[in-house]
Amino acid sequence: MGNNNKEIPTSKLKIIPLGGLEQIGMNITAFEYEDSIIVVDCGLAFPQDDMLGIDLVIPDVSYIEENYDKLKGFVITHGHEDHIGAIAYILARVGAPVYATRLTMGLIEHKLSEYDKEHSAQGVNLSETIRRKVVTFGQSINLGAFRVEFIRTNHSIVDAAALAIYSPVGCVVHTGDFKVDYTPVYGDSIDLQRFAEIGKKGVLALMCDSTNAERPGFTPSEKTLAPIFDNLFEQNKNSRIFVATFASNVDRVRQIINTAYKFGRKVAVEGRSMVNIIDTAQRLERIEIPENTLVTLDEMKEIPADKQVIITTGSQGESMAALSRMADGTHRKITIGAGDTVIFSSHPIPGNEKPVTKIINQLLQKGVRVAYQDVHVSGHACQEEIKLIYSLVQPKFSVPVHGEYKHLMAQAAIAQDLGFSKDRIKILSSGDILELGPDTAEITGKVSVGDILVDGSGVGDVGNVVLRDRQRLAADGIIIVCMSITSEGQLIAGPDIVSRGFVYIKESEDLLSQASEVALMTVEKCIDSGADWNVIKTSVKDSIGDFVWKNLKRKPMILPIIEEV
Numbered sequence: 001m002g003n004n005n006k007e008i009p010t011s012k013l014k015i016i017p018l019g020g021l022e023q024i025g026m027n028i029t030a031f032e033y034e035d036s037i038i039v040v041d042c043g044l045a046f047p048q049d050d051m052l053g054i055d056l057v058i059p060d061v062s063y064i065e066e067n068y069d070k071l072k073g074f075v076i077t078h079g080h081e082d083h084i085g086a087i088a089y090i091l092a093r094v095g096a097p098v099y100a101t102r103l104t105m106g107l108i109e110h111k112l113s114e115y116d117k118e119h120s121a122q123g124v125n126l127s128e129t130i131r132r133k134v135v136t137f138g139q140s141i142n143l144g145a146f147r148v149e150f151i152r153t154n155h156s157i158v159d160a161a162a163l164a165i166y167s168p169v170g171c172v173v174h175t176g177d178f179k180v181d182y183t184p185v186y187g188d189s190i191d192l193q194r195f196a197e198i199g200k201k202g203v204l205a206l207m208c209d210s211t212n213a214e215r216p217g218f219t220p221s222e223k224t225l226a227p228i229f230d231n232l233f234e235q236n237k238n239s240r241i242f243v244a245t246f247a248s249n250v251d252r253v254r255q256i257i258n259t260a261y262k263f264g265r266k267v268a269v270e271g272r273s274m275v276n277i278i279d280t281a282q283r284l285e286r287i288e289i290p291e292n293t294l295v296t297l298d299e300m301k302e303i304p305a306d307k308q309v310i311i312t313t314g315s316q317g318e319s320m321a322a323l324s325r326m327a328d329g330t331h332r333k334i335t336i337g338a339g340d341t342v343i344f345s346s347h348p349i350p351g352n353e354k355p356v357t358k359i360i361n362q363l364l365q366k367g368v369r370v371a372y373q374d375v376h377v378s379g380h381a382c383q384e385e386i387k388l389i390y391s392l393v394q395p396k397f398s399v400p401v402h403g404e405y406k407h408l409m410a411q412a413a414i415a416q417d418l419g420f421s422k423d424r425i426k427i428l429s430s431g432d433i434l435e436l437g438p439d440t441a442e443i444t445g446k447v448s449v450g451d452i453l454v455d456g457s458g459v460g461d462v463g464n465v466v467l468r469d470r471q472r473l474a475a476d477g478i479i480i481v482c483m484s485i486t487s488e489g490q491l492i493a494g495p496d497i498v499s500r501g502f503v504y505i506k507e508s509e510d511l512l513s514q515a516s517e518v519a520l521m522t523v524e525k526c527i528d529s530g531a532d533w534n535v536i537k538t539s540v541k542d543s544i545g546d547f548v549w550k551n552l553k554r555k556p557m558i559l560p561i562i563e564e565v
């Protein structure tokens with residue numbers, strides 16, 4: 001693409017985020033030009049506290065389904081759950097080729113085979129049917145009207161890529177999640193030179209990671225943690241050492257293994273997701289582990305405590321993760337106690353502070369030494385790194401992505417500092433259609449987007465009504481009122497009251513027998529007046545509801561059941 005003699009595009013380029021704005025997670029963005037659509041990333045979000053029983057949240061891709069004939073492929077920036085977590089679910093609906101770097105593809109392939117196993121009864125075989133191509137840095141792929149180039153970046157997982165997306169309207173640079181790390185623990189530093197070259201040729205829009213846009217300065221290099229780990233290992237020479245971090249933080253695991261090796265300790269990895277990621281990284285030669293350093297938990301039993309390091313999941317206080325099972329004494333293989341040291345190598349994600357504190361308290365009560373300060377660096381760019389990327393790329397338009405609204409606004413403020421007028425900064429919401437011409441950018445409409453809730457093997461079968469019921473059951477329990485009525489309308493048994501999660505029955509026999517009386521009076525009154533069963537049910541609900549509210553100020557779910565005999 002030369003600067004002169006540019007062909008005049010006949011249409012606009014559309015950028016449509018289908019998730020990932022207003023929230024952390026669920027990153028997925030469609031790029032559309034005439035009859036070509038490509039999709040960048042395919043992430044999931046973890047459920048909010050009030051989404052009871054929900055395992056994960058995936059994006060609604062009905063827009064892609066409606067335009068399936070245009071879909072050329074999925075292009076993935078890196079292997080974190082908020083970028084690849086929904087890919088199997090989405091590919092099962094809208095199959096298309098997938099393009100990613102090596103480790104990212106390895107993790108995607110694991111997801112596809114897991115999905116295939118769970119859905120083998122339905123004859124699903126994504127591993128066979130989905131075409132996949134491993135892309136190397138600097139390589140470009142052609143997808144309809146688009147050409148996509150992968151650029152090396154740094155993050156907390158190796159093989160993270162930024163994308164230069166060339167279209168007839170112009171080039172859009174999408175950073176993915178990134179930081180600038182001049183001394184990464186594995187692989188090379190971010191390809192700043194390539195950002196500059198692309199910038200020189202002219203960039204229409206920059207879509208840049210906003211996660212740390214509120215933080216001044218630079219994010220420290222992963223390597224700055226090495227002396228901190230050295231110190232902690234030195235101070236806890238006689239302890240068995242546990243380190244809790246994110247399963248997906250491959251670089252951190254590498255760092256911990258370095259220190260362990262230096263101190264002559266063996267390392268075991270615990271937690272299913274972490275074992276999978278480290279296995280995949282090792283198989284694809286994306287992590288170097290000194291020989292005889294990594295052992296299994298069973299092999300660890302033969303090794304003296306002061307020669308052990310156990311890297312574990314659960315740094316966010318997740319109740320099902322390995323660390324929390326160790327802390328509450330329910331782990332199958334590991335008993336933790338006095339003489340052990342636990343290092344938290346992560347910061348709690350906002351919202352997770354309480355469960356993390358709970359685990360720290362549990363560990364301290366068991367006599368465990370706990371270290372949780374300054375043992376983490378972020379994988380995302382701070383303000384000065386964001387400014388650097390803007391300065392290299394020199395985009396016409398700024399489109400902040402990845403983050404909650406306040407993070408997007410923080411990046412908008414940075415762009416303004418750099419001289420961008422407000423009309424050159426576009427803050428999008430999920431579903432917005434941003435239409436770009438060679439010199440224009442405007443939001444022209446909206447497509448339907450939303451959260452699809454996954455509970456067990458059910459996808460989308462739990463909606464708002466079910467969630468509200470679950471919230472109510474969780475908060476105040478349930479009262480079931482059973483009775484038998486003949487077809488002539490004669491009450492012959494009940495009403496009997498059964499409750500769960502409402503009151504401790506032994507202590508409250510009086511209250512429940514009073515409630516039965518209230519129910520009986522209501523039912524008899526209804527039968528006398530010839531009311532039908534629906535009226536009986538509603539009246540029982542109302543009278544028991546009033547009675548409970550008056551006595552306990554609670555609102556349990558009330559479920560009347562009438563059996564016809």
Ligand SMILES: [Zn+2]
Binds near residue numbers: 078155177
């Ligand atoms: Zn990430």
